Amino acid sequence: MNWIEAIGYLGTVLTISASAMSTMIPLRIIALLASCAVITYGFLIGSMPVVLTEAIQIPFNAYRLWQMMRLVRDVETAADGDLSLEWLRPFGSERPFGIGEVLFRKGELATEMYYVESGLFRIPEYGIDVRKGGIVGELGLLSPGNARTASLVCVEAGRALCVPYSEVKQLYYQNPEFGFYFLKLTSERLFQSANQKAAQAQVPEAAANSDVL
Structure with a gap:
């Protein structure tokens, strides 16, 4: 086997490796390297169909790699809480x-969530305040029967953007940044609820202990 055949075999190995990968970013990188090796081999043996086939694939793989890298960057931005929801x-x-x-009461049918633009809103069951830039009412989309898990009351006059759940679902699937932010938001809300319930449970226990003492 000479060095030209070695390049051809290298291209074959890289192509097979790319096909076997399940993670997209390494797959695209290996696919680009495979195309470069096969193109080099094609030039050396004088096979233009081989060169042309791989040359056509390179822009597609490069574009997909750029998309995935951008997606990772956007998700990291969303995780840091820097995602603007003005859009x-x-x-x-x-x-x-x-x-x-x-705005709504606990147990009611939920059909929309709210993006606060001004004023102050409160979730009375948990004593949580929602201010400008906050989202509230999202848990109704995930709760059984789409029932509201808590109430929402306006404490200081303001305005809110009402977004129907039908639109939220579309945004979740179409916009990775929003999808990640939505998951993060609902998780934080559930933890807040759990912590509030634990704190409320400790109050009667502390009162009972004081009576004993």
């Missing part, structure tokens, strides 16, 4: 709310 505006309708107005 949600075309997918919802803006509504004003006055002091004391109840």
